[in-house]
Amino acid sequence: MKAAILGYGVVGSGVGNILYKNADIIEAKLGEKIELKYVLDLRDFPGDIFEDKLTRNFEDILNDSEVQLVCEAMGGTNPAYDFTKRLLEAGKHVVSSNKELVATYGYELLTTAKEHNVNYLFEASVGGGVPILRPLWQCLAANRMEQFYGILNGTTNFILTKMYNEDMPFEEALSLAQQLGYAEKDPTADIAGADVCRKTCILASICFGKHIDPEQVATQGIQDIQIRDVSYAKANGYEIKLLGYCRKLDSGKIDAIVSPFFVPKSNQIATVSDVFNGIVVVGDMVDEVFFYGKGAGSLPTASACVGDMIDCAMHAQKRKNFGWGERDAAFVEDHKNCQSAYYVRGTGDINAVKEALGEVSFLSLQGAPLDEVAFITPCQTESELDAKLASIADFTIAAKIRVLTDN
Amino acid sequence: MKAAILGYGVVGSGVGNILYKNADIIEAKLGEKIELKYVLDLRDFPGDIFEDKLTRNFEDILNDSEVQLVCEAMGGTNPAYDFTKRLLEAGKHVVSSNKELVATYGYELLTTAKEHNVNYLFEASVGGGVPILRPLWQCLAANRMEQFYGILNGTTNFILTKMYNEDMPFEEALSLAQQLGYAEKDPTADIAGADVCRKTCILASICFGKHIDPEQVATQGIQDIQIRDVSYAKANGYEIKLLGYCRKLDSGKIDAIVSPFFVPKSNQIATVSDVFNGIVVVGDMVDEVFFYGKGAGSLPTASACVGDMIDCAMHAQKRKNFGWGERDAAFVEDHKNCQSAYYVRGTGDINAVKEALGEVSFLSLQGAPLDEVAFITPCQTESELDAKLASIADFTIAAKIRVLTDN
Numbered sequence A, B: 001m002k003a004a005i006l007g008y009g010v011v012g013s014g015v016g017n018i019l020y021k022n023a024d025i026i027e028a029k030l031g032e033k034i035e036l037k038y039v040l041d042l043r044d045f046p047g048d049i050f051e052d053k054l055t056r057n058f059e060d061i062l063n064d065s066e067v068q069l070v071c072e073a074m075g076g077t078n079p080a081y082d083f084t085k086r087l088l089e090a091g092k093h094v095v096s097s098n099k100e101l102v103a104t105y106g107y108e109l110l111t112t113a114k115e116h117n118v119n120y121l122f123e124a125s126v127g128g129g130v131p132i133l134r135p136l137w138q139c140l141a142a143n144r145m146e147q148f149y150g151i152l153n154g155t156t157n158f159i160l161t162k163m164y165n166e167d168m169p170f171e172e173a174l175s176l177a178q179q180l181g182y183a184e185k186d187p188t189a190d191i192a193g194a195d196v197c198r199k200t201c202i203l204a205s206i207c208f209g210k211h212i213d214p215e216q217v218a219t220q221g222i223q224d225i226q227i228r229d230v231s232y233a234k235a236n237g238y239e240i241k242l243l244g245y246c247r248k249l250d251s252g253k254i255d256a257i258v259s260p261f262f263v264p265k266s267n268q269i270a271t272v273s274d275v276f277n278g279i280v281v282v283g284d285m286v287d288e289v290f291f292y293g294k295g296a297g298s299l300p301t302a303s304a305c306v307g308d309m310i311d312c313a314m315h316a317q318k319r320k321n322f323g324w325g326e327r328d329a330a331f332v333e334d335h336k337n338c339q340s341a342y343y344v345r346g347t348g349d350i351n352a353v354k355e356a357l358g359e360v361s362f363l364s365l366q367g368a369p370l371d372e373v374a375f376i377t378p379c380q381t382e383s384e385l386d387a388k389l390a391s392i393a394d395f396t397i398a399a400k401i402r403v404l405t406d407n
Helices: A010-021 A023-030 A058-062 A080-089 A099-115 A133-139 A154-166 A170-179 A194-208 A227-235 A298-314 A350-357 A382-391 B010-021 B023-030 B058-062 B080-089 B099-115 B133-139 B154-166 B170-179 B194-208 B227-235 B298-314 B350-357 B382-391
Strands: A002-006 A035-040 A067-072 A093-096 A145-151 A238-248 A254-264 A276-283 A287-294 A339-347 A372-376 A396-403 B002-006 B035-040 B067-072 B093-096 B145-151 B238-248 B254-264 B276-283 B287-294 B339-347 B372-376 B396-403
Touching: A002 A010, A002 A058, A010 A023, A010 A035, A010 A298, A023 A298, A035 A058, A058 A080, A067 A080, A067 A298, A080 A093, A080 A099, A093 A099, A093 A298, A099 A194, A133 A194, A133 B133, A133 B298, A145 A194, A154 A170, A154 A227, A154 A238, A154 A276, A194 A238, A194 A254, A227 A238, A227 A339, A227 A396, A238 A396, A254 A339, A298 B133, A339 A382, A350 A372, A350 A382, A382 A396, B002 B010, B002 B058, B010 B023, B010 B035, B010 B298, B023 B298, B035 B058, B058 B080, B067 B080, B067 B298, B080 B093, B080 B099, B093 B099, B093 B298, B099 B194, B133 B194, B145 B194, B154 B170, B154 B227, B154 B238, B154 B276, B194 B238, B194 B254, B227 B238, B227 B339, B227 B396, B238 B396, B254 B339, B339 B382, B350 B372, B350 B382, B382 B396
Parallel strands: A002 A035, A002 A067, A067 A093, A254 A396, B002 B035, B002 B067, B067 B093, B254 B396
Antiparallel strands: A145 A238, A145 A276, A238 A254, A276 A287, A287 B287, A339 A372, A339 A396, B145 B238, B145 B276, B238 B254, B276 B287, B339 B372, B339 B396
16 A cells, blocks of 8 residues: 655655555555655755655645545644645545544544545554553443543653752743753643643543543643642642643543642552653443553554554555544533532631632641641632632642542 | 353453443444344353353354354363364454463464464463463564563463562462462462463564464572572662563574572562553563563453454454564574573572672672672573582582673
């Protein structure tokens, strides 16, 4: 089968690399070769093994009926959306690592794929090389999904690991991540949570059957996490992790949020450090399953893309069914109305806190100021908690962070 | 699609349960119902929801052309082998949770399935509900597999966890596991490693493309592990775990073994405790991926079976290709010729050990007898190590256990 790659950057060149290096494995699995016919990029790549496949003209690929399979590794929605749509309409299978595109236009592109009897697969868009989407919709197909939560961004997890293990302030950890090439020059999409939000939307759409748009998911990054709160976490048996979190509510709606969480050390997700990704999925029959590995990087991410390409070639006549339905504006509950335990730190009188909040677990930290109060609340809605906190006389809130609990 | 279940025990009744409780989900995914038409068992199940589907006659199922899909959850090879073979020959898809059958007859049954244009799937045979086989041959299809190692048996991991966390002797931990229903009355298949060996063979056959038979894999269980060795592990940053382990050698052969291992605490596999399963897989492109969850139990295992049933129904016209080739007697290297680091404990003179073994890391343990020597060796073959150990004058070996290392 003849193939093309759109975008020859980190992921696209990794895909080329794998198609070349593991050609024998791919042919053995598939019974035919995947032959790269075009690579679309505006840049030159002198000396590259696929230099002779380079084109700057998308139409070359679109109009070549020999090309049945395209890997889109451009990132962003423009021109990736337009290109993907036209390729699917032309009856070509498309695989993608582009989480922004899938999170934003997933339902529409899957619908287009279905109409034109081709596949649109995007295993690489969540968790990089870690198998997660296919296990979810195939292996766990018999389950009613209850919740998932995951560390979905290696850059922020690296920064949090440095803050946690070495008491390194956020700004310094970010600089280090940039020096090591883990963070971009403009790290906003990572640290403010937009990247995690996109991946959370993709997982939620597959788990819960409706298109969840990034703008439906309240998103908070790690830029406001204080070393003081990291210290409280460490002293009391918690990690601090940036999680994409989603849970089915009794009402039928979902609680979907991207936010830092206090995570008990006993939870598998607490073991995920540095640039690794980890995702816990809970189904009604299988209970808890955990996936872990490298969530980014050229070859791991490309490994997922090429896995999808093999799947497309193997099932060229059969459509995948993700059960990814239309957007429903009312499907995501306002996060202020969802139950959670919270970690709160502030300045004020401990007795006033007790009176307003009832049963809470106070946390201790050696060397903390005498008037500092930190505690974990029982599960309640954020609205309820906010009202109680506002009722405490002379109490100044310094931090409020969700706590991951078992229920 | 009409289906049947062979064997209505722990797994089979779980399959019935899921087909009943999650019928709506399955129908939504598939666009049709999976209707249970027969349950084969010699026992009666008065009051069961599928009581009216019970039959004691296998021929009822075999000869009913309406039945296209069968879940074999009988266990053992007799009559499961004969039944499976005849069902495949009759053009029916078969899914299985039966690791003994798949490990022993996997190649033959897959060949039969291929000849009759049906699928034979067995996701539930390794890791229970944890997705592992499908991620391996689909998501990681673009990888040259390098190695895997896993905690594949919950019973033995529960026993080891008790020994490790509570210094409980093996016999006592086994009794407790029996009381809690985690271990069978006759626990031999679990504690002597046969169960792990079967799962290791299935994983190895899929990873490395040749049928690996249980008798090709040197297998040692946990019954000889002493609390003293557990104490050395604890005092020096290791866990002790029973692993199914397999690695591709430079020679093209594989090192495949089932054995207790000293596992560094920093390894993900060290975080797997109690009855949970965990599997690390290393591919040349994706690097390390880790899967974790409930490796046994009625509903988790049945969740994997029903996932396979949905996949069969969805791809009724398309064969899965596991790349599972014929047995090759020379493919598994004699474990005595494979490189590994070892933990050794014995009685003798530390200087004599230094002289015979060269560079080793000595381990300390408070309260150990003065003439006890324990150490970790560099990587070498077991034959080499045995020769060196035999050369030490007046040294009595009490324990020798493989150490999991990064290379």
